[in-house]
Amino acid sequence: MNFDAIRRAVRLQGLTPASVxxxxxxxxxxxxxxxxxxxxxxxxxxxxAIGRGEEWPGSVAYLDGIQRSExxxxxxxxxxxxxxxxxxxxxRHERRLLxxxxxxxxxxxxxxxxxxxxxxxxxxxxxIPLPDTEPGHPLRDLLNAGEAVDQSxxxxxxxxxxxxxxxxxxxxxxxxxxxxxxxxxxxxxxVAISKSHSILPFEGADLEQYLRLPCGHRSSVYAxxxxxxxxxxxxGLRLWPWEGKDLLYGLVRVEVAPENGISEQANTISRxxxxxxxxxxxxxxxxxxxxxxxxxxxxYLKARG
Amino acid sequence: xxxxxxxxxxxxxxxxxxxxxxxxxWTARESPIGIGAIVRxxxxxxxxxxxxxxxxxxxxxxxxxxxxxxADGDPVAAGAEATVRAEIRLFTAAVLRxxxxxxxxxxxxxxxxxxxDADVVLALRxxxxxxxxxxxxxxVGLYAAGGLESPVYLDCDFLLGPExxxxxxxxxxxxxxxxxxxxxxxxxxxxxxxxHKGSVAAVCFNVKGPDLCFLDQGASLSEEDExxxxxxGLLPEPFQxxxxxxxxxxxxxxxxxxxxxxxxxxxxEPLVWGLREVLDYAExxxxxxxxxxxxxxxxxxxxxxxxxxEYHDEMLRGKPFHVQSFADLxxxxxxxxxxxxxxxxGSEVWRTHHVATIRKVRNRLSxxxxxxxxxxTDDGASNDLPWGRFDDRSVHVIDVAGLDPLAQDLVFARVxxxxxxxxxxxxLGVDHVVVFVDELNKYAPADGPDTYVRKMLVDLSExxxxxxxxxxxxxxxxxxxxxxVVGNAGTGIYGRMDTDELAMPAYGTISAATKIKLATxxxxxxxxxxxxxxxxxxxKFPRPPVLNSREGIERFPPxxxxxxxxxxxxxxxxxxxxxxxxxxxxxxxxxxxDDVRRALAATRRERPADPFAFFTACxxxxxxxxxxxxxxxxxxxxHADDAYGG
Numbered sequence: 001m002n003f004d005a006i007r008r009a010v011r012l013q014g015l016t017p018a019s020v021x022x023x024x025x026x027x028x029x030x031x032x033x034x035x036x037x038x039x040x041x042x043x044x045x046x047x048x049a050i051g052r053g054e055e056w057p058g059s060v061a062y063l064d065g066i067q068r069s070e071x072x073x074x075x076x077x078x079x080x081x082x083x084x085x086x087x088x089x090x091x092r093h094e095r096r097l098l099x100x101x102x103x104x105x106x107x108x109x110x111x112x113x114x115x116x117x118x119x120x121x122x123x124x125x126x127x128i129p130l131p132d133t134e135p136g137h138p139l140r141d142l143l144n145a146g147e148a149v150d151q152s153x154x155x156x157x158x159x160x161x162x163x164x165x166x167x168x169x170x171x172x173x174x175x176x177x178x179x180x181x182x183x184x185x186x187x188x189x190x191v192a193i194s195k196s197h198s199i200l201p202f203e204g205a206d207l208e209q210y211l212r213l214p215c216g217h218r219s220s221v222y223a224x225x226x227x228x229x230x231x232x233x234x235x236g237l238r239l240w241p242w243e244g245k246d247l248l249y250g251l252v253r254v255e256v257a258p259e260n261g262i263s264e265q266a267n268t269i270s271r272x273x274x275x276x277x278x279x280x281x282x283x284x285x286x287x288x289x290x291x292x293x294x295x296x297x298x299x300y301l302k303a304r305g
Numbered sequence: 306x307x308x309x310x311x312x313x314x315x316x317x318x319x320x321x322x323x324x325x326x327x328x329x330x331w332t333a334r335e336s337p338i339g340i341g342a343i344v345r346x347x348x349x350x351x352x353x354x355x356x357x358x359x360x361x362x363x364x365x366x367x368x369x370x371x372x373x374x375x376a377d378g379d380p381v382a383a384g385a386e387a388t389v390r391a392e393i394r395l396f397t398a399a400v401l402r403x404x405x406x407x408x409x410x411x412x413x414x415x416x417x418x419x420x421x422d423a424d425v426v427l428a429l430r431x432x433x434x435x436x437x438x439x440x441x442x443x444x445v446g447l448y449a450a451g452g453l454e455s456p457v458y459l460d461c462d463f464l465l466g467p468e469x470x471x472x473x474x475x476x477x478x479x480x481x482x483x484x485x486x487x488x489x490x491x492x493x494x495x496x497x498x499x500x501h502k503g504s505v506a507a508v509c510f511n512v513k514g515p516d517l518c519f520l521d522q523g524a525s526l527s528e529e530d531e532x533x534x535x536x537x538g539l540l541p542e543p544f545q546x547x548x549x550x551x552x553x554x555x556x557x558x559x560x561x562x563x564x565x566x567x568x569x570x571x572x573x574e575p576l577v578w579g580l581r582e583v584l585d586y587a588e589x590x591x592x593x594x595x596x597x598x599x600x601x602x603x604x605x606x607x608x609x610x611x612x613x614x615e616y617h618d619e620m621l622r623g624k625p626f627h628v629q630s631f632a633d634l635x636x637x638x639x640x641x642x643x644x645x646x647x648x649x650x651g652s653e654v655w656r657t658h659h660v661a662t663i664r665k666v667r668n669r670l671s672x673x674x675x676x677x678x679x680x681x682t683d684d685g686a687s688n689d690l691p692w693g694r695f696d697d698r699s700v701h702v703i704d705v706a707g708l709d710p711l712a713q714d715l716v717f718a719r720v721x722x723x724x725x726x727x728x729x730x731x732x733l734g735v736d737h738v739v740v741f742v743d744e745l746n747k748y749a750p751a752d753g754p755d756t757y758v759r760k761m762l763v764d765l766s767e768x769x770x771x772x773x774x775x776x777x778x779x780x781x782x783x784x785x786x787x788x789x790v791v792g793n794a795g796t797g798i799y800g801r802m803d804t805d806e807l808a809m810p811a812y813g814t815i816s817a818a819t820k821i822k823l824a825t826x827x828x829x830x831x832x833x834x835x836x837x838x839x840x841x842x843x844x845k846f847p848r849p850p851v852l853n854s855r856e857g858i859e860r861f862p863p864x865x866x867x868x869x870x871x872x873x874x875x876x877x878x879x880x881x882x883x884x885x886x887x888x889x890x891x892x893x894x895x896x897x898x899d900d901v902r903r904a905l906a907a908t909r910r911e912r913p914a915d916p917f918a919f920f921t922a923c924x925x926x927x928x929x930x931x932x933x934x935x936x937x938x939x940x941x942x943x944h945a946d947d948a949y950g951g
Contacts, residue, residue: 055387095389278375278386283367292388299365299391 018246023285024196037201037222040233041263045206046220047213050237050267053275059170060272061091061100062293065157066301067149075114078136080122081145083107085153086301087160089172090293097296100168103160104304107152109145111136128152154180161190173276175294178232178255185230185257191269192232192255195289197248201225201234211247213238218254218270221261233261237270239277240288250288311416312336312451313396315346325400328355328412332394337419337451340818341832341843344398345424348415351405354428355398355412356840358816364390397816399840401428425455430837434460439501444493444537445833446844456537457844459796461498463836465505465737469795470770473745475783476800480828483779484516486798487741488849490777494739495698496539503736503773504697508690508724510717511704512743515563519857520700521547521572526848533847541850544700550576550690551704552680552712557902558872561679561707566861570879576703577688577906578681580631582719583673584608589718589757599662600669606658607666611637620644631674631681638667677712682902688909692723695734710747714758717748721761721774728772737773740765745778746785759787766793784809797834799841801826815841870894873901880908880916892921900924 007017039045065087072080089101108115108122111132115122130144157174158181164172171189178184178192201222202210210219219236232255240250256269273291281287281295313332317323328346332338338357346353366372376383403409404427418424425448426432435442435458442458449455463469472490476482491507498505511517523543526534534541551562553575559565564573587604610616612634617625621640628634641655641663653660674681690701703720705713721740727733742748742762749762765776766789778794780786784806791797802823806812812820819841823832830845852860867875870893874886893901904923913919 092388095387097388097391275387278382279366279388279390280371280375282371282374287371292390296388296391 016247017244020245020249022246022249022288032198033200034203034207035199035201035225036203037224037234039220039222040261041221041235041266044220045202045209047209047217048220048263048267049217050270050274051216052271053277054268054271055275056092056171056272059091059093059168060173060293061089061164061168061170062097062173062175062291062297063087063089063157063161063164064175064294064297064301065153065160066298067153069109069145069149072108073118074138075110075117076136077138078111078114079138079141079145080108080110080114080118081142081149082125083109083145083149083152085149085156086304087153087157088297088301089160089164090297090300091168091170092293097293099300101160101164102301102304103156103163104301105156107149109148111141158184165190171272173291173293178257179224179230182230185232188257188259190257191260191273193273193289193291193294194253194255195286197251197253199224201236210236211251212242213251215239215241215250216274218266221263221266223258223261224255231258232256233258233266235266235270237273239274252289309418311418312338312344313417315348315412315414315417316395317411317414323412323414325403325409325411327397327399328353329395329397330417332396332417334392334394336394338394338396339450340822342450343401343420343425343428343448343842345418345420345428346412346415347418348413351403351410351413351415352427353403353412354401354420354424356401356428356842357396358399358840359397359818361395361397362392363395364392366390401839402430419451419453420455421453422455425457429457429842431458433837434458434462439499441499441502443490443497444539445490446831446846447533447536448842448844454536457833457842459835460837461494461502463795465494465498465502465739465775466770466773468770469836471766471776471794472778472796472798473783473786473791473794474777474779474798474800474831475802475806476779476781476798476831477803478781480801482800482826482828482831483743485829485849485853486800486831486846487777487779488517488520488851489846491700491739491741492542492544492850493537493539495544498737504734505737505739506695506697506733506735507700507739507741508720509700509702509741510720510743511702511706512713512747513706515706515854515858516743517702517741518549518562518564518704518854519569519852519861520544520702521569522852522857522861524848524850524852524856526850530847533845534850537847541847543851544698546696546699547572548691548699548701549573549704550701552576552677552708552716554707554866555678556869556872557679557682557898558869558876558905559866562704563706563858563863564704564861565864567864567875569861570875574879575688575876575909576680576690576716577909578719579687580629580634580681581613582687582689583677583681583715584612584670586715586719586722586757587670589714599659600666603658603662603666606656607634631671635667635671638663673711673715676709677715680708680712680716682906688906690720690723691734692727693732693734695738697735699735714748714756717742718758718761721765725765725769725772725774728774735773737775739775739777741777741779743779745780745790746782749787749790751785751787759790763787763789766790782806784811795836799823799826799832799834800830801828869898869901873905876905876909877916877920880912884917888917889920892924896924 011017067083067085069081069083072082084106086104088099090097091100107126107128109128109130112129115127115129128148130141161174169189174192176192176194178190184190200207201224213219213236215238217238221233221235224234234253234255237252237254238250239252242249276291279292281290281292284290284295313330315328315330321329340357342357344355372383420428441461443461443464445457445459447454448457474483474486509517521543526541531541549564549572551560554561612628615625615627621644626637628637645652645655645660705716724738749759765774769776783791804824807820832841832843834841870890873893874889877884877889904920907923908916908920
């Protein structure tokens with residue numbers, strides 16, 4: 001059925017029609033929740049125009065990682081998974097991106113018993129045991145393996161990010177959150193950009209205002225109610241017009257160290273990020289939120305296998 | 306980047322696989338690779354040489370719409386993006402050679418290097434002929450890419466025979482590529498043609514302007530040209546042994562050529578033919594409608610029984626005919642017609658030849674002497690090329706630029722036929738002759754009637770190499786030339802080409818990128834096909850070591866057309882510098898022009914020790930004119946009784 005007529009009717013009813021749910025905008029759907037944040041800029045949530053885009057000052061680099069997993073076999077009914085993890089930093093020189101750091105590793109995941117049963121066949125690889133507190137269920141193990149691979153990749157990114165920071169003091173843009181590492185959370189030259197919004201910082205009218213940021217606008221700066229102990233500052237930023245598509249379209253969450261969480265710096269960093277909208281990272285389906293630098297790192301890592 | 310570092314890497318996908326004849330490779334954005342560059346691929350002991358035929362660049366942009374979106378529709382912003390998209394330089398190369406040759410396999414996915422001097426030798430298979438004890442390489446130009454510059458050689462066995470032969474040059478007019486390339490190549494041949502292959506000479510037809518009129522005059526070359534000559538192992542010197550032949554103008558004494566400057570007179574002489582020379586090639590000058598079995602039979606009769614012999618026919622006249630010239634022939638025809646008129650009604654046939662046929666042949670032949678006046682003389686005296694006395698490394702230029710097309714055909718047909726006859730008998734004086742013909746599309750057109758000249762060119766291109774008779778031809782549009790003629794040219798040279806010409810099916814095997822390069826080729830560069838090269842190669846060549854037409858005309862402006870006495874004096878002085886112009890003028894004063902021309906032709910032909918004395922003798926005793934006294938009238942008779950008498 002073609003729902004266009006319904007969309008028009010919805011609009012007449014004063015609702016907001018939408019047509020596209022942005023790819024991967026939900027993150028881990030099982031974690032979707034509202035975790036009210038504390039505003040650190042103003043008394044009430046504001047919608048702030050950031051002005052025209054600006055280029056990043058000095059050198060800027062992008063850190064991202066990829067993961068790929070597949071099933072290797074079963075020990076009885078318990079699955080064994082193999083995963084390849086990779087992370088890299090690509091630095092921009094004279095408008096061109098060059099890889100300056102790269103790390104890669106392969107791991108095997110499974111319940112401890114399954115790993116033990118595999119014996120020497122996996123002895124050359126790092127192993128990651130999956131929880132075995134519950135009775136074995138192959139699909140539950142699959143979900144656990146996915147989570148473990150995510151964490152492992154995150155850990156690898158932290159290692160690579162720290163290596164880069166040890167050798168260079170330029171701006172480093174990472175995919176996701178700074179709060180995963182206390183060092184990152186305190187780094188005044190790091191910016192994290194999250195494409196997913198499974199955890200939202202406001203509710204009610206504030207949430208509506210947050211999700212209806214116009215293009216080229218940011219929200220007030222807030223302190224996310226992070227599970228991690230590393231405090232950061234964040235704000236929402238609309239990269240592309242969402243009207244006619246979806247509330248989450250073109251919306252990213254920007255995370256910075258607390259010292260960058262002041263209004264002027266938030267505006268400046270937002271302007272830098274807006275400049276990075278182009279070139280768009282199409283044909284990636286997340287191109288409305290995925291910066292080209294990040295896309296370039298992913299493409300590089302995928303090309304390297 | 307180090308010169309020893311690879312420049313790229315072969316890539317193969319299902320859609321663009323490597324094959325035994327083609328491969329693809331990518332390079333950095335700033336690589337020196339371009340269309341026509343020769344590259345080497347090495348992998349696991351296998352070496353493949355290729356020449357770049359196409360190039361591609363693209364970014365990771367999937368659709369132009371994303372570029373518009375990224376720039377908010379502003380083209381200025383599109384160029385100012387903070388990050389430049391990832392992009393690729395992908396090249397396609399055609400395989401020149403694989404080593405080892407067997408088994409013939411797809412090109413391996415190895416590293417790619419720019420070819421070095423040694424690589425170029427191997428890639429073009431020049432190792433088989435450019436070195437060793439008996440090299441047969443003829444330098445043709447320099448292959449240049451990425452700062453490297455390597456001499457390229459043609460194999461003379463495949464250029465001048467016997468393995469293959471002939472060369473064809475095509476390119477637009479006005480860039481001097483065609484003429485310059487031939488002049489340079491002839492110079493190269495003359496300097497490097499190996500002695501163990503025998504002797505060589507060249508016969509060039511100058512068909513337009515002063516193109517080939519200054520082959521014996523050196524040009525001042527730039528340092529870059531001289532460096533290129535040195536790199537090719539050649540000396541930038543003009544041709545040493547050049548002979549020019551040009552027909553006379555209708556006045557029979559002035560040369561019909563732009564090479565009439567007094568300073569160039571020493572090796573420029575008239576080309577004059579008589580009836581005998583023309584009649585053997587009557588078929589050339591008679592159009593297709595003229596040639597029927599009856600006319601042909603009558604021409605054969607004239608050639609076999611009448612011309613150059615004593616012919617006696619009591620019915621025509623009592624004394625025998627001695628037909629040596631067009632004038633004699635006309636007298637012979639008049640006798641036939643007088644006889645037939647005398648015979649009256651009913652006698653329309655003379656010796657089985659119908660009067661209409663005889664009249665037609667007479668009209669056509671007399672037309673030759675009219676249209677080719679200056680080349681063909683009425684008096685039978687001829688001045689021709691030195692058949693049987695061609696010297697090694699000599700150049701004979703026949704200037705037909707000022708001739709009627711019919712006369713050009715005649716010259717061309719006769720000269721080539723004579724060359725073939727002498728080479729068949731091995732008595733020309735040299736073993737190989739290069740015949741250079743420009744405007745080939747005029748003499749051997751793809752369309753149009755199958756003329757004698759075209760048939761002769763086809764024959765030359767198909768069988769000439771066995772005789773050592775080699776055709777170097779040039780034209781603006783190769784597609785307009787008879788396919789068999791250009792198809793038999795073992796070596797092909799392409800200068801800058803017209804895009805319409807490149808769109809013809811004949812160029813279907815050339816890649817689009819190579820066509821673009823051909824359409825924009827600078828002066829002094831050309832594309833080369835040769836039997837040893839499996840793919841066309843781009844080379845550059847230095848300016849020829851001789852004056853070009855423009856410089857030549859400026860330095861040696863043509864002499865003004867002289868009055869008859871002065872022109873005769875100049876020709877006499879050409880034979881003997883001691884002869885005074887004044888003496889000649891005084892000698893011929895009051896003489897009939899025809900008598901003077903006849904005496905001059907005889908002197909030219911005989912080349913006596915004392916030309917002036919011989920000329921004087923030929924003119925004979927002056928017949929003084931005398932004014933007859935007025936005749937006295939006969940007085941009228943007077944009669945006194947005549948009433949009307951005066």
